[in-house]
Amino acid sequence: xxxxxxxxxxxxxxxxxxxxxxxxxxxxxxxxxxxxxxxxxxxxxxxxxxxxxxxxxxxxxxxxxxxxxxxxxxxxxxxxxxxxxxxxxxxxxxxxxxxxxxxxxxxxxxxxxxxxxxxxxxxxxxxxxxxxxxxxxxxxxxxxxxxxxxxxxxxxxxxxxxxxxxxxxxxxxxxxxxxxxxxxxxxxxxxxxxxxxxxxxxxxxxxxxxxxxxxxxxxxxxxxxxxxxxxxxxxxxxxxxxxxxxxxxxxxxxxxxxxxxxxxxxxxxxxxxxxxxxxxxxxxxxxxxxxxxxxxxxxxxxxxxxxxxxxxxxxxxxxxxxxxxxxxxxxxxxxxxxxxxxxxxxxxxxxxxxxxxxxxxxxxxxxxxxxxxxxxxxxxxxxxxxxxxxxxxxxxxxxxxxxxxxxxxxxxxxxxxxxxxxxxxxxxxxxxxxxxx
Amino acid sequence: xxxxxxxxxxxxxxxxxxxxxxxxxxxxxxxxxxxxxxxxxxxxxxxxxxxxxxxxxxxxxxxxxxxxxxxxxxxxxxxxxxxxxxxxxxxxxxxxxxxxxxxxxxxxxxxxxxxxxxxxxxxxxxxxxxxxxxxxxxxxxxxxxxxxxxxxxxxxxxxxxxxxxxxxxxxxxxxxxxxxxxxxxxxxxxxxxxxxxxxxxxxxxxxxxxxxxxxxxxxxxxxxxxxxxxxxxxxxxxxxxxxxxxxxxxxxxxxxxxxxxxxxxxxxxxxxxxxxxxxxxxxxxxxxxxxxxxxxxxxxxxxxxxxxxxxxxxxxxxxxxxxxxxxxxxxxxxxxxxxxxxxxxxxxxxxxxxxxxxxxxxxxxxxxxxxxxxxxx
Numbered sequence: 001x002x003x004x005x006x007x008x009x010x011x012x013x014x015x016x017x018x019x020x021x022x023x024x025x026x027x028x029x030x031x032x033x034x035x036x037x038x039x040x041x042x043x044x045x046x047x048x049x050x051x052x053x054x055x056x057x058x059x060x061x062x063x064x065x066x067x068x069x070x071x072x073x074x075x076x077x078x079x080x081x082x083x084x085x086x087x088x089x090x091x092x093x094x095x096x097x098x099x100x101x102x103x104x105x106x107x108x109x110x111x112x113x114x115x116x117x118x119x120x121x122x123x124x125x126x127x128x129x130x131x132x133x134x135x136x137x138x139x140x141x142x143x144x145x146x147x148x149x150x151x152x153x154x155x156x157x158x159x160x161x162x163x164x165x166x167x168x169x170x171x172x173x174x175x176x177x178x179x180x181x182x183x184x185x186x187x188x189x190x191x192x193x194x195x196x197x198x199x200x201x202x203x204x205x206x207x208x209x210x211x212x213x214x215x216x217x218x219x220x221x222x223x224x225x226x227x228x229x230x231x232x233x234x235x236x237x238x239x240x241x242x243x244x245x246x247x248x249x250x251x252x253x254x255x256x257x258x259x260x261x262x263x264x265x266x267x268x269x270x271x272x273x274x275x276x277x278x279x280x281x282x283x284x285x286x287x288x289x290x291x292x293x294x295x296x297x298x299x300x301x302x303x304x305x306x307x308x309x310x311x312x313x314x315x316x317x318x319x320x321x322x323x324x325x326x327x328x329x330x331x332x333x334x335x336x337x338x339x340x341x342x343x344x345x346x347x348x349x350x351x352x353x354x355x356x357x358x359x360x361x362x363x364x365x366x367x368x369x370x371x372x373x374x375x376x377x378x379x380x381x382x383x384x385x386x387x388x389x390x391x392x393x394x395x396x397x398x399x400x401x402x403x404x405x406x407x408x409x410x411x412x413x414x415x416x417x418x419x420x421x422x423x424x425x426x427x428x429x430x431x432x433x434x435x436x437x
Numbered sequence: 438x439x440x441x442x443x444x445x446x447x448x449x450x451x452x453x454x455x456x457x458x459x460x461x462x463x464x465x466x467x468x469x470x471x472x473x474x475x476x477x478x479x480x481x482x483x484x485x486x487x488x489x490x491x492x493x494x495x496x497x498x499x500x501x502x503x504x505x506x507x508x509x510x511x512x513x514x515x516x517x518x519x520x521x522x523x524x525x526x527x528x529x530x531x532x533x534x535x536x537x538x539x540x541x542x543x544x545x546x547x548x549x550x551x552x553x554x555x556x557x558x559x560x561x562x563x564x565x566x567x568x569x570x571x572x573x574x575x576x577x578x579x580x581x582x583x584x585x586x587x588x589x590x591x592x593x594x595x596x597x598x599x600x601x602x603x604x605x606x607x608x609x610x611x612x613x614x615x616x617x618x619x620x621x622x623x624x625x626x627x628x629x630x631x632x633x634x635x636x637x638x639x640x641x642x643x644x645x646x647x648x649x650x651x652x653x654x655x656x657x658x659x660x661x662x663x664x665x666x667x668x669x670x671x672x673x674x675x676x677x678x679x680x681x682x683x684x685x686x687x688x689x690x691x692x693x694x695x696x697x698x699x700x701x702x703x704x705x706x707x708x709x710x711x712x713x714x715x716x717x718x719x720x721x722x723x724x725x726x727x728x729x730x731x732x733x734x735x736x737x738x739x740x741x742x743x744x745x746x747x748x749x750x751x752x753x754x755x756x757x758x759x760x761x762x763x764x765x766x767x768x769x770x771x772x773x774x775x776x777x778x779x780x781x782x783x784x785x786x787x788x789x790x791x792x793x794x795x796x797x798x799x800x801x802x803x804x805x806x807x808x809x810x811x812x813x814x
Binding site: 126 | 491510574580759761763764774778
């Protein structure tokens with residue numbers, strides 16, 4: 001009994017100490033000063049181990065294995081360890097990577113979504129090497145589009161080598177079904193609303209969505225459509241506030257679009273949402289172009305005739321991109337092997353081996369288009385000429401903290417459908433996560 | 438002679454200490470050390486700015502993180518998670534105990550092939566939550582499984598969204614949480630007071646009337662005098678999307694509860710049942726008036742074992758509804774996302790500490806109870 005009283009006293013002291021100390025919380029932790037270190041280029045032939053950390057398993061594994069084969073034929077002395085942690089979009093892999101990096105055991109190189117997901121996490125933590133010398137030596141400054149280099153770099157350097165490019169703002173449909181229902185793929189959201197009414201009267205779900213991340217994915221297309229490319233970029237640079245009427249309008253439009261979607265979204269995977277379009281339960285689906293891989297390879301539908309695509313409404317001429325990329329963490333055991341891997345990733349041979357298998361396009365503007373299918377060819381053409389902006393749902397324009405909190409805001413919005421409240425919450429999480437200071 | 442015995446005792450003690458020491462040290466470091474480290478981290482701001490730097494800068498913020506979780510603008514999801522945990526615990530407990538007891542009573546009637554049924558009922562227990570979750574996700578899919586059942590009777594297909602509904606019932610405003618809690622406390626004390634009055638226990642009458650009136654007073658103070666917990670309305674309640682997950686959890690653990698109860702029922706001497714029959718008690722009266730009171734200890738241990746299961750439903754929820762479905766949310770899922778996806782380590786630690794306290798609320802009474810029993814026994 002006495003003991004427990006003692007314990008209580010100690011506990012209450014601790015609690016009250018915590019309460020009174022709460023006053024000092026105003027001071028924010030400053031990021032530690034960046035001393036940028038660049039990669040050191042050598043001509044040494046690499047040897048030893050190369051531990052390659054990724055979440056490419058299952059459907060995506062053959063592409064990675066092909067890329068590793070290219071690497072092994074060029075650098076036979078290196079022993080490649082393929083450390084894959086399965087789990088869609090890297091949920092599990094990222095957690096494992098974090099514990100390894102914090103524990104001082106970084107892999108030689110790791111897969112990461114290019115852009116803020118890398119910059120806001122690992123570059124901010126000062127754990128990556130600047131790859132500018134490599135980009136200059138390999139001549140990549142000229143073969144990668146300028147918009148792309150801006151989005152994967154900061155004023156301090158370039159942080160990763162993109163191996164592929166996916167497009168996010170694509171509207172998918174089945175041409176035969178649309179003909180049957182007597183509608184056409186909408187060019188603008190206003191078009192969509194008229195088309196949607198027709199579809200609804202025929203008992204068809206106008207737009208199929210799935211679990212929360214696909215809704216976030218839809219949101220970025222809507223935001224780009226409503227804001228336009230300039231304002232969309234300005235939003236991420238912090239030049240436009242989230243409570244700006246233009247951004248509130250994004251949420252309003254988005255809410256209206258959601259009223260034309262399926263109610264069972266939260267229990268569907270993105271493939272199931274695409275399936276709804278294929279079997280004719282739904283008319284359209286906004287999804288990244290991995291859907292093209294799913295439609296052509298898994299479901300064996302002919303691109304162009306069997307399934308059709310268009311830029312999502314109001315976004316023609318703009319290409320929301322996301323990319324998988326590899327970077328060079330500080331303090332690895334074998335930086336030479338890392339650099340040679342990065343060279344293969346960025347090379348024409350490497351990316352033209354990898355991408356046709358992965359169902360994505362090359363980040364290089366000089367890739368051999370004959371290797372790709374009809375859809376990828378059209379995407380590559382757009383990538384070469386369109387304005388390029390970054391994806392939110394896939395980590396290009398916002399850091400991990402913002403992305404996580406945005407999912408929470410989205411859940412809130414899906415229940416409340418309150419545009420102003422969602423805009424206010426976004427402003428709060430943007431400040432908390434240091435977006436656009 | 439006595440001397441050597443003492444010496445032997447002492448060397449025994451040294452040996453015992455040497456044998457125990459490693460595990461004591463390991464537990465001290467890897468259990469209690471880490472618990473205290475997590476508590477410390479939860480009182481800092483680790484995760485802001487360069488949270489993943491080699492030597493991250495941490496500042497002491499006191500209870501700031503906890504204040505944020507309970508009353509911050511953007512942490513509504515965590516508060517919903519807490520409400521969910523409450524409903525998960527209560528419904529899982531009631532459902533599993535009821536179903537488990539029912540199965541035990543059915544098996545207790547000495548039916549044929551009892552071993553076979555026992556195995557079937559107990560089997561779900563052998564599955565991991567991930568497997569259970571995957572099976573039930575298929576069963577509860579909007580266009581399949583349970584929703585198809587009515588069609589076998591020629592009825593229309595069911596449309597219930599078992600794990601993705603966005604409807605909530607029993608809603609309340611988080612602003613008034615404190616006053617609601619005090620009001621519930623007042624109700625409990627009122628019941629105790631009435632019971633004391635009926636039994637004419639004077640001392641208890643005084644205590645309970647004091648507790649009743651003070652909690653009623655606190656309820657009034659927190660409702661009208663103190664500022665509300667949140668500056669804005671926030672509605673939480675029992676999300677119907679959690680029904681599907683509860684169904685799976687109850688399915689998995691009712692067999693286990695059945696085994697516990699069956700052992701308890703079998704432990705009752707046959708003579709009790711016979712004499713109750715002689716006195717004219719039916720089956721129902723036997724279980725209600727005689728069996729249930731006699732297997733109270735079994736119910737207690739079942740409650741303890743089951744109640745903390747509701748705190749570790751992480752994998753079940755993850756497999757069935759996914760991490761981002763806030764309607765089925767749970768603090769453990771939120772903790773994982775906050776820590777490993779959003780890199781807010783201090784906030785994640787704060788959620789972990791709250792989970793730890795909730796687990797302690799279940800475990801400590803049990804430890805105290807068993808300690809008391811051992812001393813009495």
